[in-house]
Amino acid sequence: MAGDPILLTVNAGRYKAFYYCNSVAFVASLVAIILVQSKVMLETHVLEAAMVLDLFGLIGAYAAGSSRDLSTSIYAMALAGAVLVYVVIHVVFFTLNHGDPTPEEIKSVDKRRKRLLLFAVLAATITYQAGLTPPGGVRLQDDGSSGHQAGDPVLFYNFPRRYTAFFYCNSVSFMLSIALIILLVNPHLYRPAIRSYALAVCTGAGMFGLMGAYAAGSTQHLKTSIYIFVLGAVVLFVIAVLLLVFLECGRPGYRIDCRTIKGGSR
Template sequence: MDDNPEPKDLEKRRKFLVLLAVLAASCTYQAGINPPGGFWTDNNDGHRAGYPMFHDEFPHRYMVFFYLNSTAFMSSLAVIMLLVSKRLCQRGINGYLLRGCMLLDLVSLMGAFAAGSCRKVSTSVYAILVVSIVCAYVMVQVLVLTFAKDKSTSIRELQAKHHGQPKPEHKWRKDLILIGTLAVSVTYQAGLLPPGGLWPDDRDGHFISDPILHDTDPPRYKAFFYCNATAFMASVVIVILLLNRTISKYRRSLLPMKTAMVLDLLALLGAYAAGSCRKLKTSIYVFALVIAVFMYIVIHILLSFDKMARLVKKTGEQWIPCLKKMWALIETETPNHHPSSEEEP
């Protein structure tokens, strides 16, 4: 048993930061090379082929997206380079350098997502509102847990009480890290390049570089956008709470992180159901799967409570003998009428 848990703690944090930085760098690199809205294919009407449509149609929004996405990409690279060196890694994790870079990375990701995934006022307001709620929520968590240090029990103290044995909280954090980083990457890409593609021209009343699905099936697009944006922001909440050492080392921080994880997964289900289907038949099938998954989770949550589990067990014990008797009666019951065999001539 290792008496000094500090190196292990540093290694865990290093792996978490490397995973997050690599995924963020890959997302922002792809988004920078292929920005939302696509590219012009000709030199007509004053634009140039190969230039982003988004830049000409929404110049201010494009500049916000470009600068924030570039900032997130450079911050991710800075974190990766700092983590390569063992000396810089140890100093950075113990200090505020790496955490500051990752916080800048995540904030820039949220801003780039809000600027690049929206075209309309309603979706822009929703994205900005969710970003503000995320920032306010994280600040509240930091303040609450900072002033409640003396009354809170840290994970390390619990490990010391249990002779250094890892508690389930550490396993939860590993799962949350994987779920959060994966969801951030997929929802970021899906928000910038929505399903259905983008309009290549301004004909028939639509606008160039706007999502095609928004005009052909507005309810489906809105369902996808709101669910995808909610999943992205919930994932960012998970990552920020795990990144902040003041929050993540206390047991009470697991509840908001688990809540964000459930919201994240449900929003991912809704976004997939809305964005992956066009026909009624496939939509019904996917929504049926979503409802089945949701009911399955609810049943398991209910069964996790002792009272509900005892009630289900008691009900099952009452019904099983009745079912056995009914089955025995069916097997032993003889038919009242036997068809008479015809005599051969």
């Protein structure tokens, strides 16, 4: 009937999986918002359980709604598991010789957690929406000559390799963001992971995946995609230079030299 989702018409089972997973994520989000208002609930693990359920619901909805074949959905879901395994291995091997953190280190780690959580939520929101509504939209009718069905991405119909690059870059960024959020929920997980820079590596990989998805999906010309990567590299280089200058100016010796120079000029 008119108004029915295309996915429901083409693949009813996949649409039901997407619908129920998305509904579970939505209800779990509402429950988490309600639990945040209660100080008693904040001291228990109920909020963490609701958030984890929410994130797994999003993973299922993304895997079911962003692709049309089972193998691709399995690959997309396996990315999240691979990220979690990597973080665990990284933490185990890079924190063997570290002692207990000091109160100053714990405070610094908690501040870094807020920044990482902000980036992860923003990236997850962008990539989830981009995965369900790919660039260029989807086909509205079947094409018997090419074998494409209604609901297939238009970008896949015109440029299969470019769509494949977009899909996997976007999926990597989405799964990395979800894995980051899951790890950042529990302090026993994110504190050693942040201290060992495991989450920093995941954040950097997620950012490059987001850049790759944008470069592959926003244009149909290779030259323009290269320009986007070059622009991103220039921006990262400028940020790195500014960060180094900021850190150098924060050193005590540097400040003393500046005062000496000012005193001599007078």
